[in-house]
Amino acid sequence: MVSDQDSSSPPISKPAPSKELTARVLSALVMVAIALLTAYWGGWPFALFWLAAGIAIMIEWTRMTGVEPRLPVQGVLAIGLGVLTTLFLSEARTVLFLAAGLFFLAAGTLLTRGAASRIWSASGFLYALPIILVPPIVRDHPELGILGLLWMFAVVWATDIAAYFTGRTFGGPKLCPPISPKKTWSGFIGGVVAAALGGVLVAWAGQNYGLNLPFGLLGTAVLSVVASVASQIGDLGESALKRHCNVKDSSHLIPGHGGVMDRLDGFWAVCLIVAAVLSTIHFIP
Template sequence: MVADEGSSAPHPKPAPSKELTTRVFSALVMVTAALLTAYWGGWPFALFWLAAGIAIMVEWTDMTGIEPRRPVQAILGLGLAGLTLLFLLGAELWLSVAVSLAFLAATAFAVHGGQNKLWAVSSFVYALPIVLIPPIVRDHPDLGILGLLWMFAVVWATDIAAYFTGRTFGGPKLCPPISPKKTWSGFIGGVVAATLGGILVAWVGQHYGAALPFTLAGIAALSIVASIASQVGDLGESALKRHCQVKDSSHLIPGHGGVMDRLDGFWAVCLVVALVLLTLDSTS
């Protein structure tokens, strides 16, 4: 029942169905943007993930209360943009490393207090996989857009299945001190769905002549590892929010919170894929 106009009663929380509708609509917009830019590749795709990485860095530094905040965010944002530009121009790795160290040094000089320096540097390091790994995968001759689709499928299947199986079956909690709502049933459901989703992407790719450099058994094993990593990444971000005493990293995405809230699992999968890239490049 809607409160009378002028009533001092608190506003009721949105109905669950309305919350779900908002979440679904926001998710569809994000999925569409991710898939379209992945199809285009090049500058649009790299800039899409640069924007995501800058948003993550801003949310991290906002949550941790770094000062002077805006100048530090400007320095870090320029550093991330510089690395994206160097990637797009095909610069040597040593130059990217040198630029990263230069911006990290400038950040450490600008931030007040030793603990804040650590938070500022870690925000940059945390954002780097989101900014660089997806474009690297997109351009990699052995992975390409199929590798990206595998990453998306594993993360999205994990998130969706963990949410619905956890709500449906409940049961023992996964890690109550960090995330009281997550359950082992959701964790297992996420892993199973991610494995099936990863295999499906690889199988469809093979059917259309675009194969990943792994057997289907290898894809299944890698999907399991990536799904576990995704859920651990989610828990890690929840631990950071609990430390900072915030519910969401920001309110940028309706129904979802912030960019960190949506990409914490994808960030962890980026780390897994980075190890895969090192393995592929060392054996080629």
């Protein structure tokens, strides 16, 4: 039987603006401020910021994938990431750097129980490497420096923001429904266009201050498009991992945003693109 409701009862009030949205915006502003401030400082503060991000990503990865014994494995892999950061900042020889990386990769993998879990353990360590290494490499590079970093930030942020708003505004066919039902082709295209404009704008602004990217404005536009596509693929890849692990967020570390992986999946993919470009054209000193 349906219960009667007094007609004189006050109407149900609409909910106030979401506290989660407020937390999301504030968290984003704090993260952007820290990223830009440490980028300006460079050196140890900047490298430690990205080391912390890489360790957080590794912890989220191993937690989601059920690696056991969790804390010992996470401890070994975290120490390994810290050692690699220290060796990079100390300008250690490449052979020493590679030996240390292989040692900690093997140690963390062998400590893990189960063949499948060992693959997850090793991949978590390898997944964190671009995050801890590529930003400091770009920051210290004589032909890229802080302008190269600002370009990376601009491409990723422009992609995320434009994809969100154009997708909500225009809707249309879904980009990849089995992995991410909310993403659309309109959002994908909007993100690519915004990234190209944002990347070129950063390069053009840098020229006004005597800073130049080694690709020229046209090359920067092309690379920005490639990076934007990679960023969105990285986002889909992380969504696929979360679906596989049956989790909504990689963690609840960042208010309103989920985990560090949730925020840096696109940036991680751009780090791979930058590393590939630097390796291909021999920019790495």
